[in-house]
Amino acid sequence: MRIHTALILMMSFFVATGDSLADTDSALMKASQKETAGFVDDLRAIVNIDSGTGYAPGLAQVEAFLVRHLKKLGAQVSTIEAKAKPDVCVESKPSVGRTVVGTLHGNGSLNIMLMIHYDTVFEPGEAAKRPFRVEESKAFGPGVADAKGGALLILHALDIARRRGFKEYHTLTVLFNPDEEKSSLGSREIIKDLASRQDVVLIYEPPKAEEQVTIATNGIAWVHLDVQGAGAHAGLNPEKGRNALVELAHQITQLKDLGNSSIGTTVNWTFLETDNKERVNKIPGQACAIADMRLADSNEIERVQQDATRISQQKLIPDTQVSVTVESRRTPFKKNPDTDRLASLAAKIFSELGKKIEPVAMRYSTDASFAFNPVGGKPAVLDGMGIVGDEIHTPGEWADLNSIPSRLYLTVRMLEILAK
Numbered sequence: 001m002r003i004h005t006a007l008i009l010m011m012s013f014f015v016a017t018g019d020s021l022a023d024t025d026s027a028l029m030k031a032s033q034k035e036t037a038g039f040v041d042d043l044r045a046i047v048n049i050d051s052g053t054g055y056a057p058g059l060a061q062v063e064a065f066l067v068r069h070l071k072k073l074g075a076q077v078s079t080i081e082a083k084a085k086p087d088v089c090v091e092s093k094p095s096v097g098r099t100v101v102g103t104l105h106g107n108g109s110l111n112i113m114l115m116i117h118y119d120t121v122f123e124p125g126e127a128a129k130r131p132f133r134v135e136e137s138k139a140f141g142p143g144v145a146d147a148k149g150g151a152l153l154i155l156h157a158l159d160i161a162r163r164r165g166f167k168e169y170h171t172l173t174v175l176f177n178p179d180e181e182k183s184s185l186g187s188r189e190i191i192k193d194l195a196s197r198q199d200v201v202l203i204y205e206p207p208k209a210e211e212q213v214t215i216a217t218n219g220i221a222w223v224h225l226d227v228q229g230a231g232a233h234a235g236l237n238p239e240k241g242r243n244a245l246v247e248l249a250h251q252i253t254q255l256k257d258l259g260n261s262s263i264g265t266t267v268n269w270t271f272l273e274t275d276n277k278e279r280v281n282k283i284p285g286q287a288c289a290i291a292d293m294r295l296a297d298s299n300e301i302e303r304v305q306q307d308a309t310r311i312s313q314q315k316l317i318p319d320t321q322v323s324v325t326v327e328s329r330r331t332p333f334k335k336n337p338d339t340d341r342l343a344s345l346a347a348k349i350f351s352e353l354g355k356k357i358e359p360v361a362m363r364y365s366t367d368a369s370f371a372f373n374p375v376g377g378k379p380a381v382l383d384g385m386g387i388v389g390d391e392i393h394t395p396g397e398w399a400d401l402n403s404i405p406s407r408l409y410l411t412v413r414m415l416e417i418l419a420k
């Protein structure tokens with residue numbers, strides 16, 4: 001019995017190995033190469049529209065572009081307003097823009113979602129300052145790789161698949177959200193809800209190299225530190241004040257080592273403000289700070305909360321109140337067998353092109369956090385399916401136009417194989 005099983009396993013191994021040496025689907029490769037010119041035209045069009053998180057006019061323009069293209073694919077399209085409360089402490093604006101959801105119905109049984117954000121980290125005016133340009137095979141411009149190139153990979157791959165008569169899915173859902181660069185506060189619930197109904201979710205953040213896909217990302221939390229003291233005039237009655245800023249400074253100093261680099265947890269204090277906006281002659285009565293926390297292990301939220309609560313009880317200024325709260329913003333997208341299987345499939349498809357795929361874990365965090373089910377089960381999630389690029393969030397951001405055909409090929413083949 002045991003020998004029999006081993007034999008079957010060995011046989012299936014040989015079959016799998018044989019499959020992985022399959023020839024290129026040359027019709028698909030040709031279609032993907034032909035698609036590149038139109039892809040680049042579309043990329044120029046949407047990179048030249050400013051769509052920084054919170055910039056409603058530009059987000060609306062890109063949204064209209066995406067809706068138009070989804071309708072051309074035959075999708076039913078709905079848009080949902082990204083409403084979210086502004087963050088405590090930080091004077092940030094609430095989420096604006098709309099999440100775009102397109103749905104196609106086929107005649108198979110697989111439910112699959114392709115998703116990416118269409119906001120960028122750049123301020124209005126950036127696209128005029130440095131519009132889309134191409135140097136050799138590299139394209140530059142705000143959001144060119146992160147993630148406007150990713151959005152177009154979804155649309156153009158689906159157009160190729162449509163022309164090949166691809167219908168072997170039950171539902172094919174496309175989601176574009178407008179606020180990923182600020183933790184998807186107004187779109188995370190829709191992502192979680194739609195993802196939970198899928199068998200597979202593919203995410204189109206940019207990989208750094210052609211042969212990469214992303215199989216894990218860190219989580220993000222914010223450590224909120226709030227101090228309540230008492231305001232006073234610095235000249236008239238400073239003795240009546242309880243300086244919240246001084247207490248905050250003391251707390252930050254003693255809470256500076258909450259991280260644990262051996263398991264991938266970093267905690268960095270990056271932001272502070274007081275109720276004293278413009279005047280120098282007032283002792284602030286309120287102060288708050290936020291630390292950016294990155295984590296690979298969800299248990300670290302509780303550990304940091306406990307350590308911070310204990311340490312913060314040592315106060316410098318009497319009669320002040322200090323509170324520390326760790327807020328989970330994105331749970332880690334952990335390494336898991338379902339994702340590994342999708343990465344192996346990607347590798348098999350790339351082998352048809354004589355290329356390799358290397359699964360990578362990223363230090364940053366993406367919407368994979370909200371699509372991924374941390375307790376296991378559906379859906380299987382794979383990230384890093386976008387256009388190849390690097391130096392994201394900087395003026396040097398670039399996308400590799402040479403990566404377009406192979407990346408289109410990867411998505412179309414993946415859809416067709418998964419749906420079988």
Ligand SMILES: [Zn+2]
Pocket residue numbers: 117146147180205206
């Ligand atoms: Zn991104």
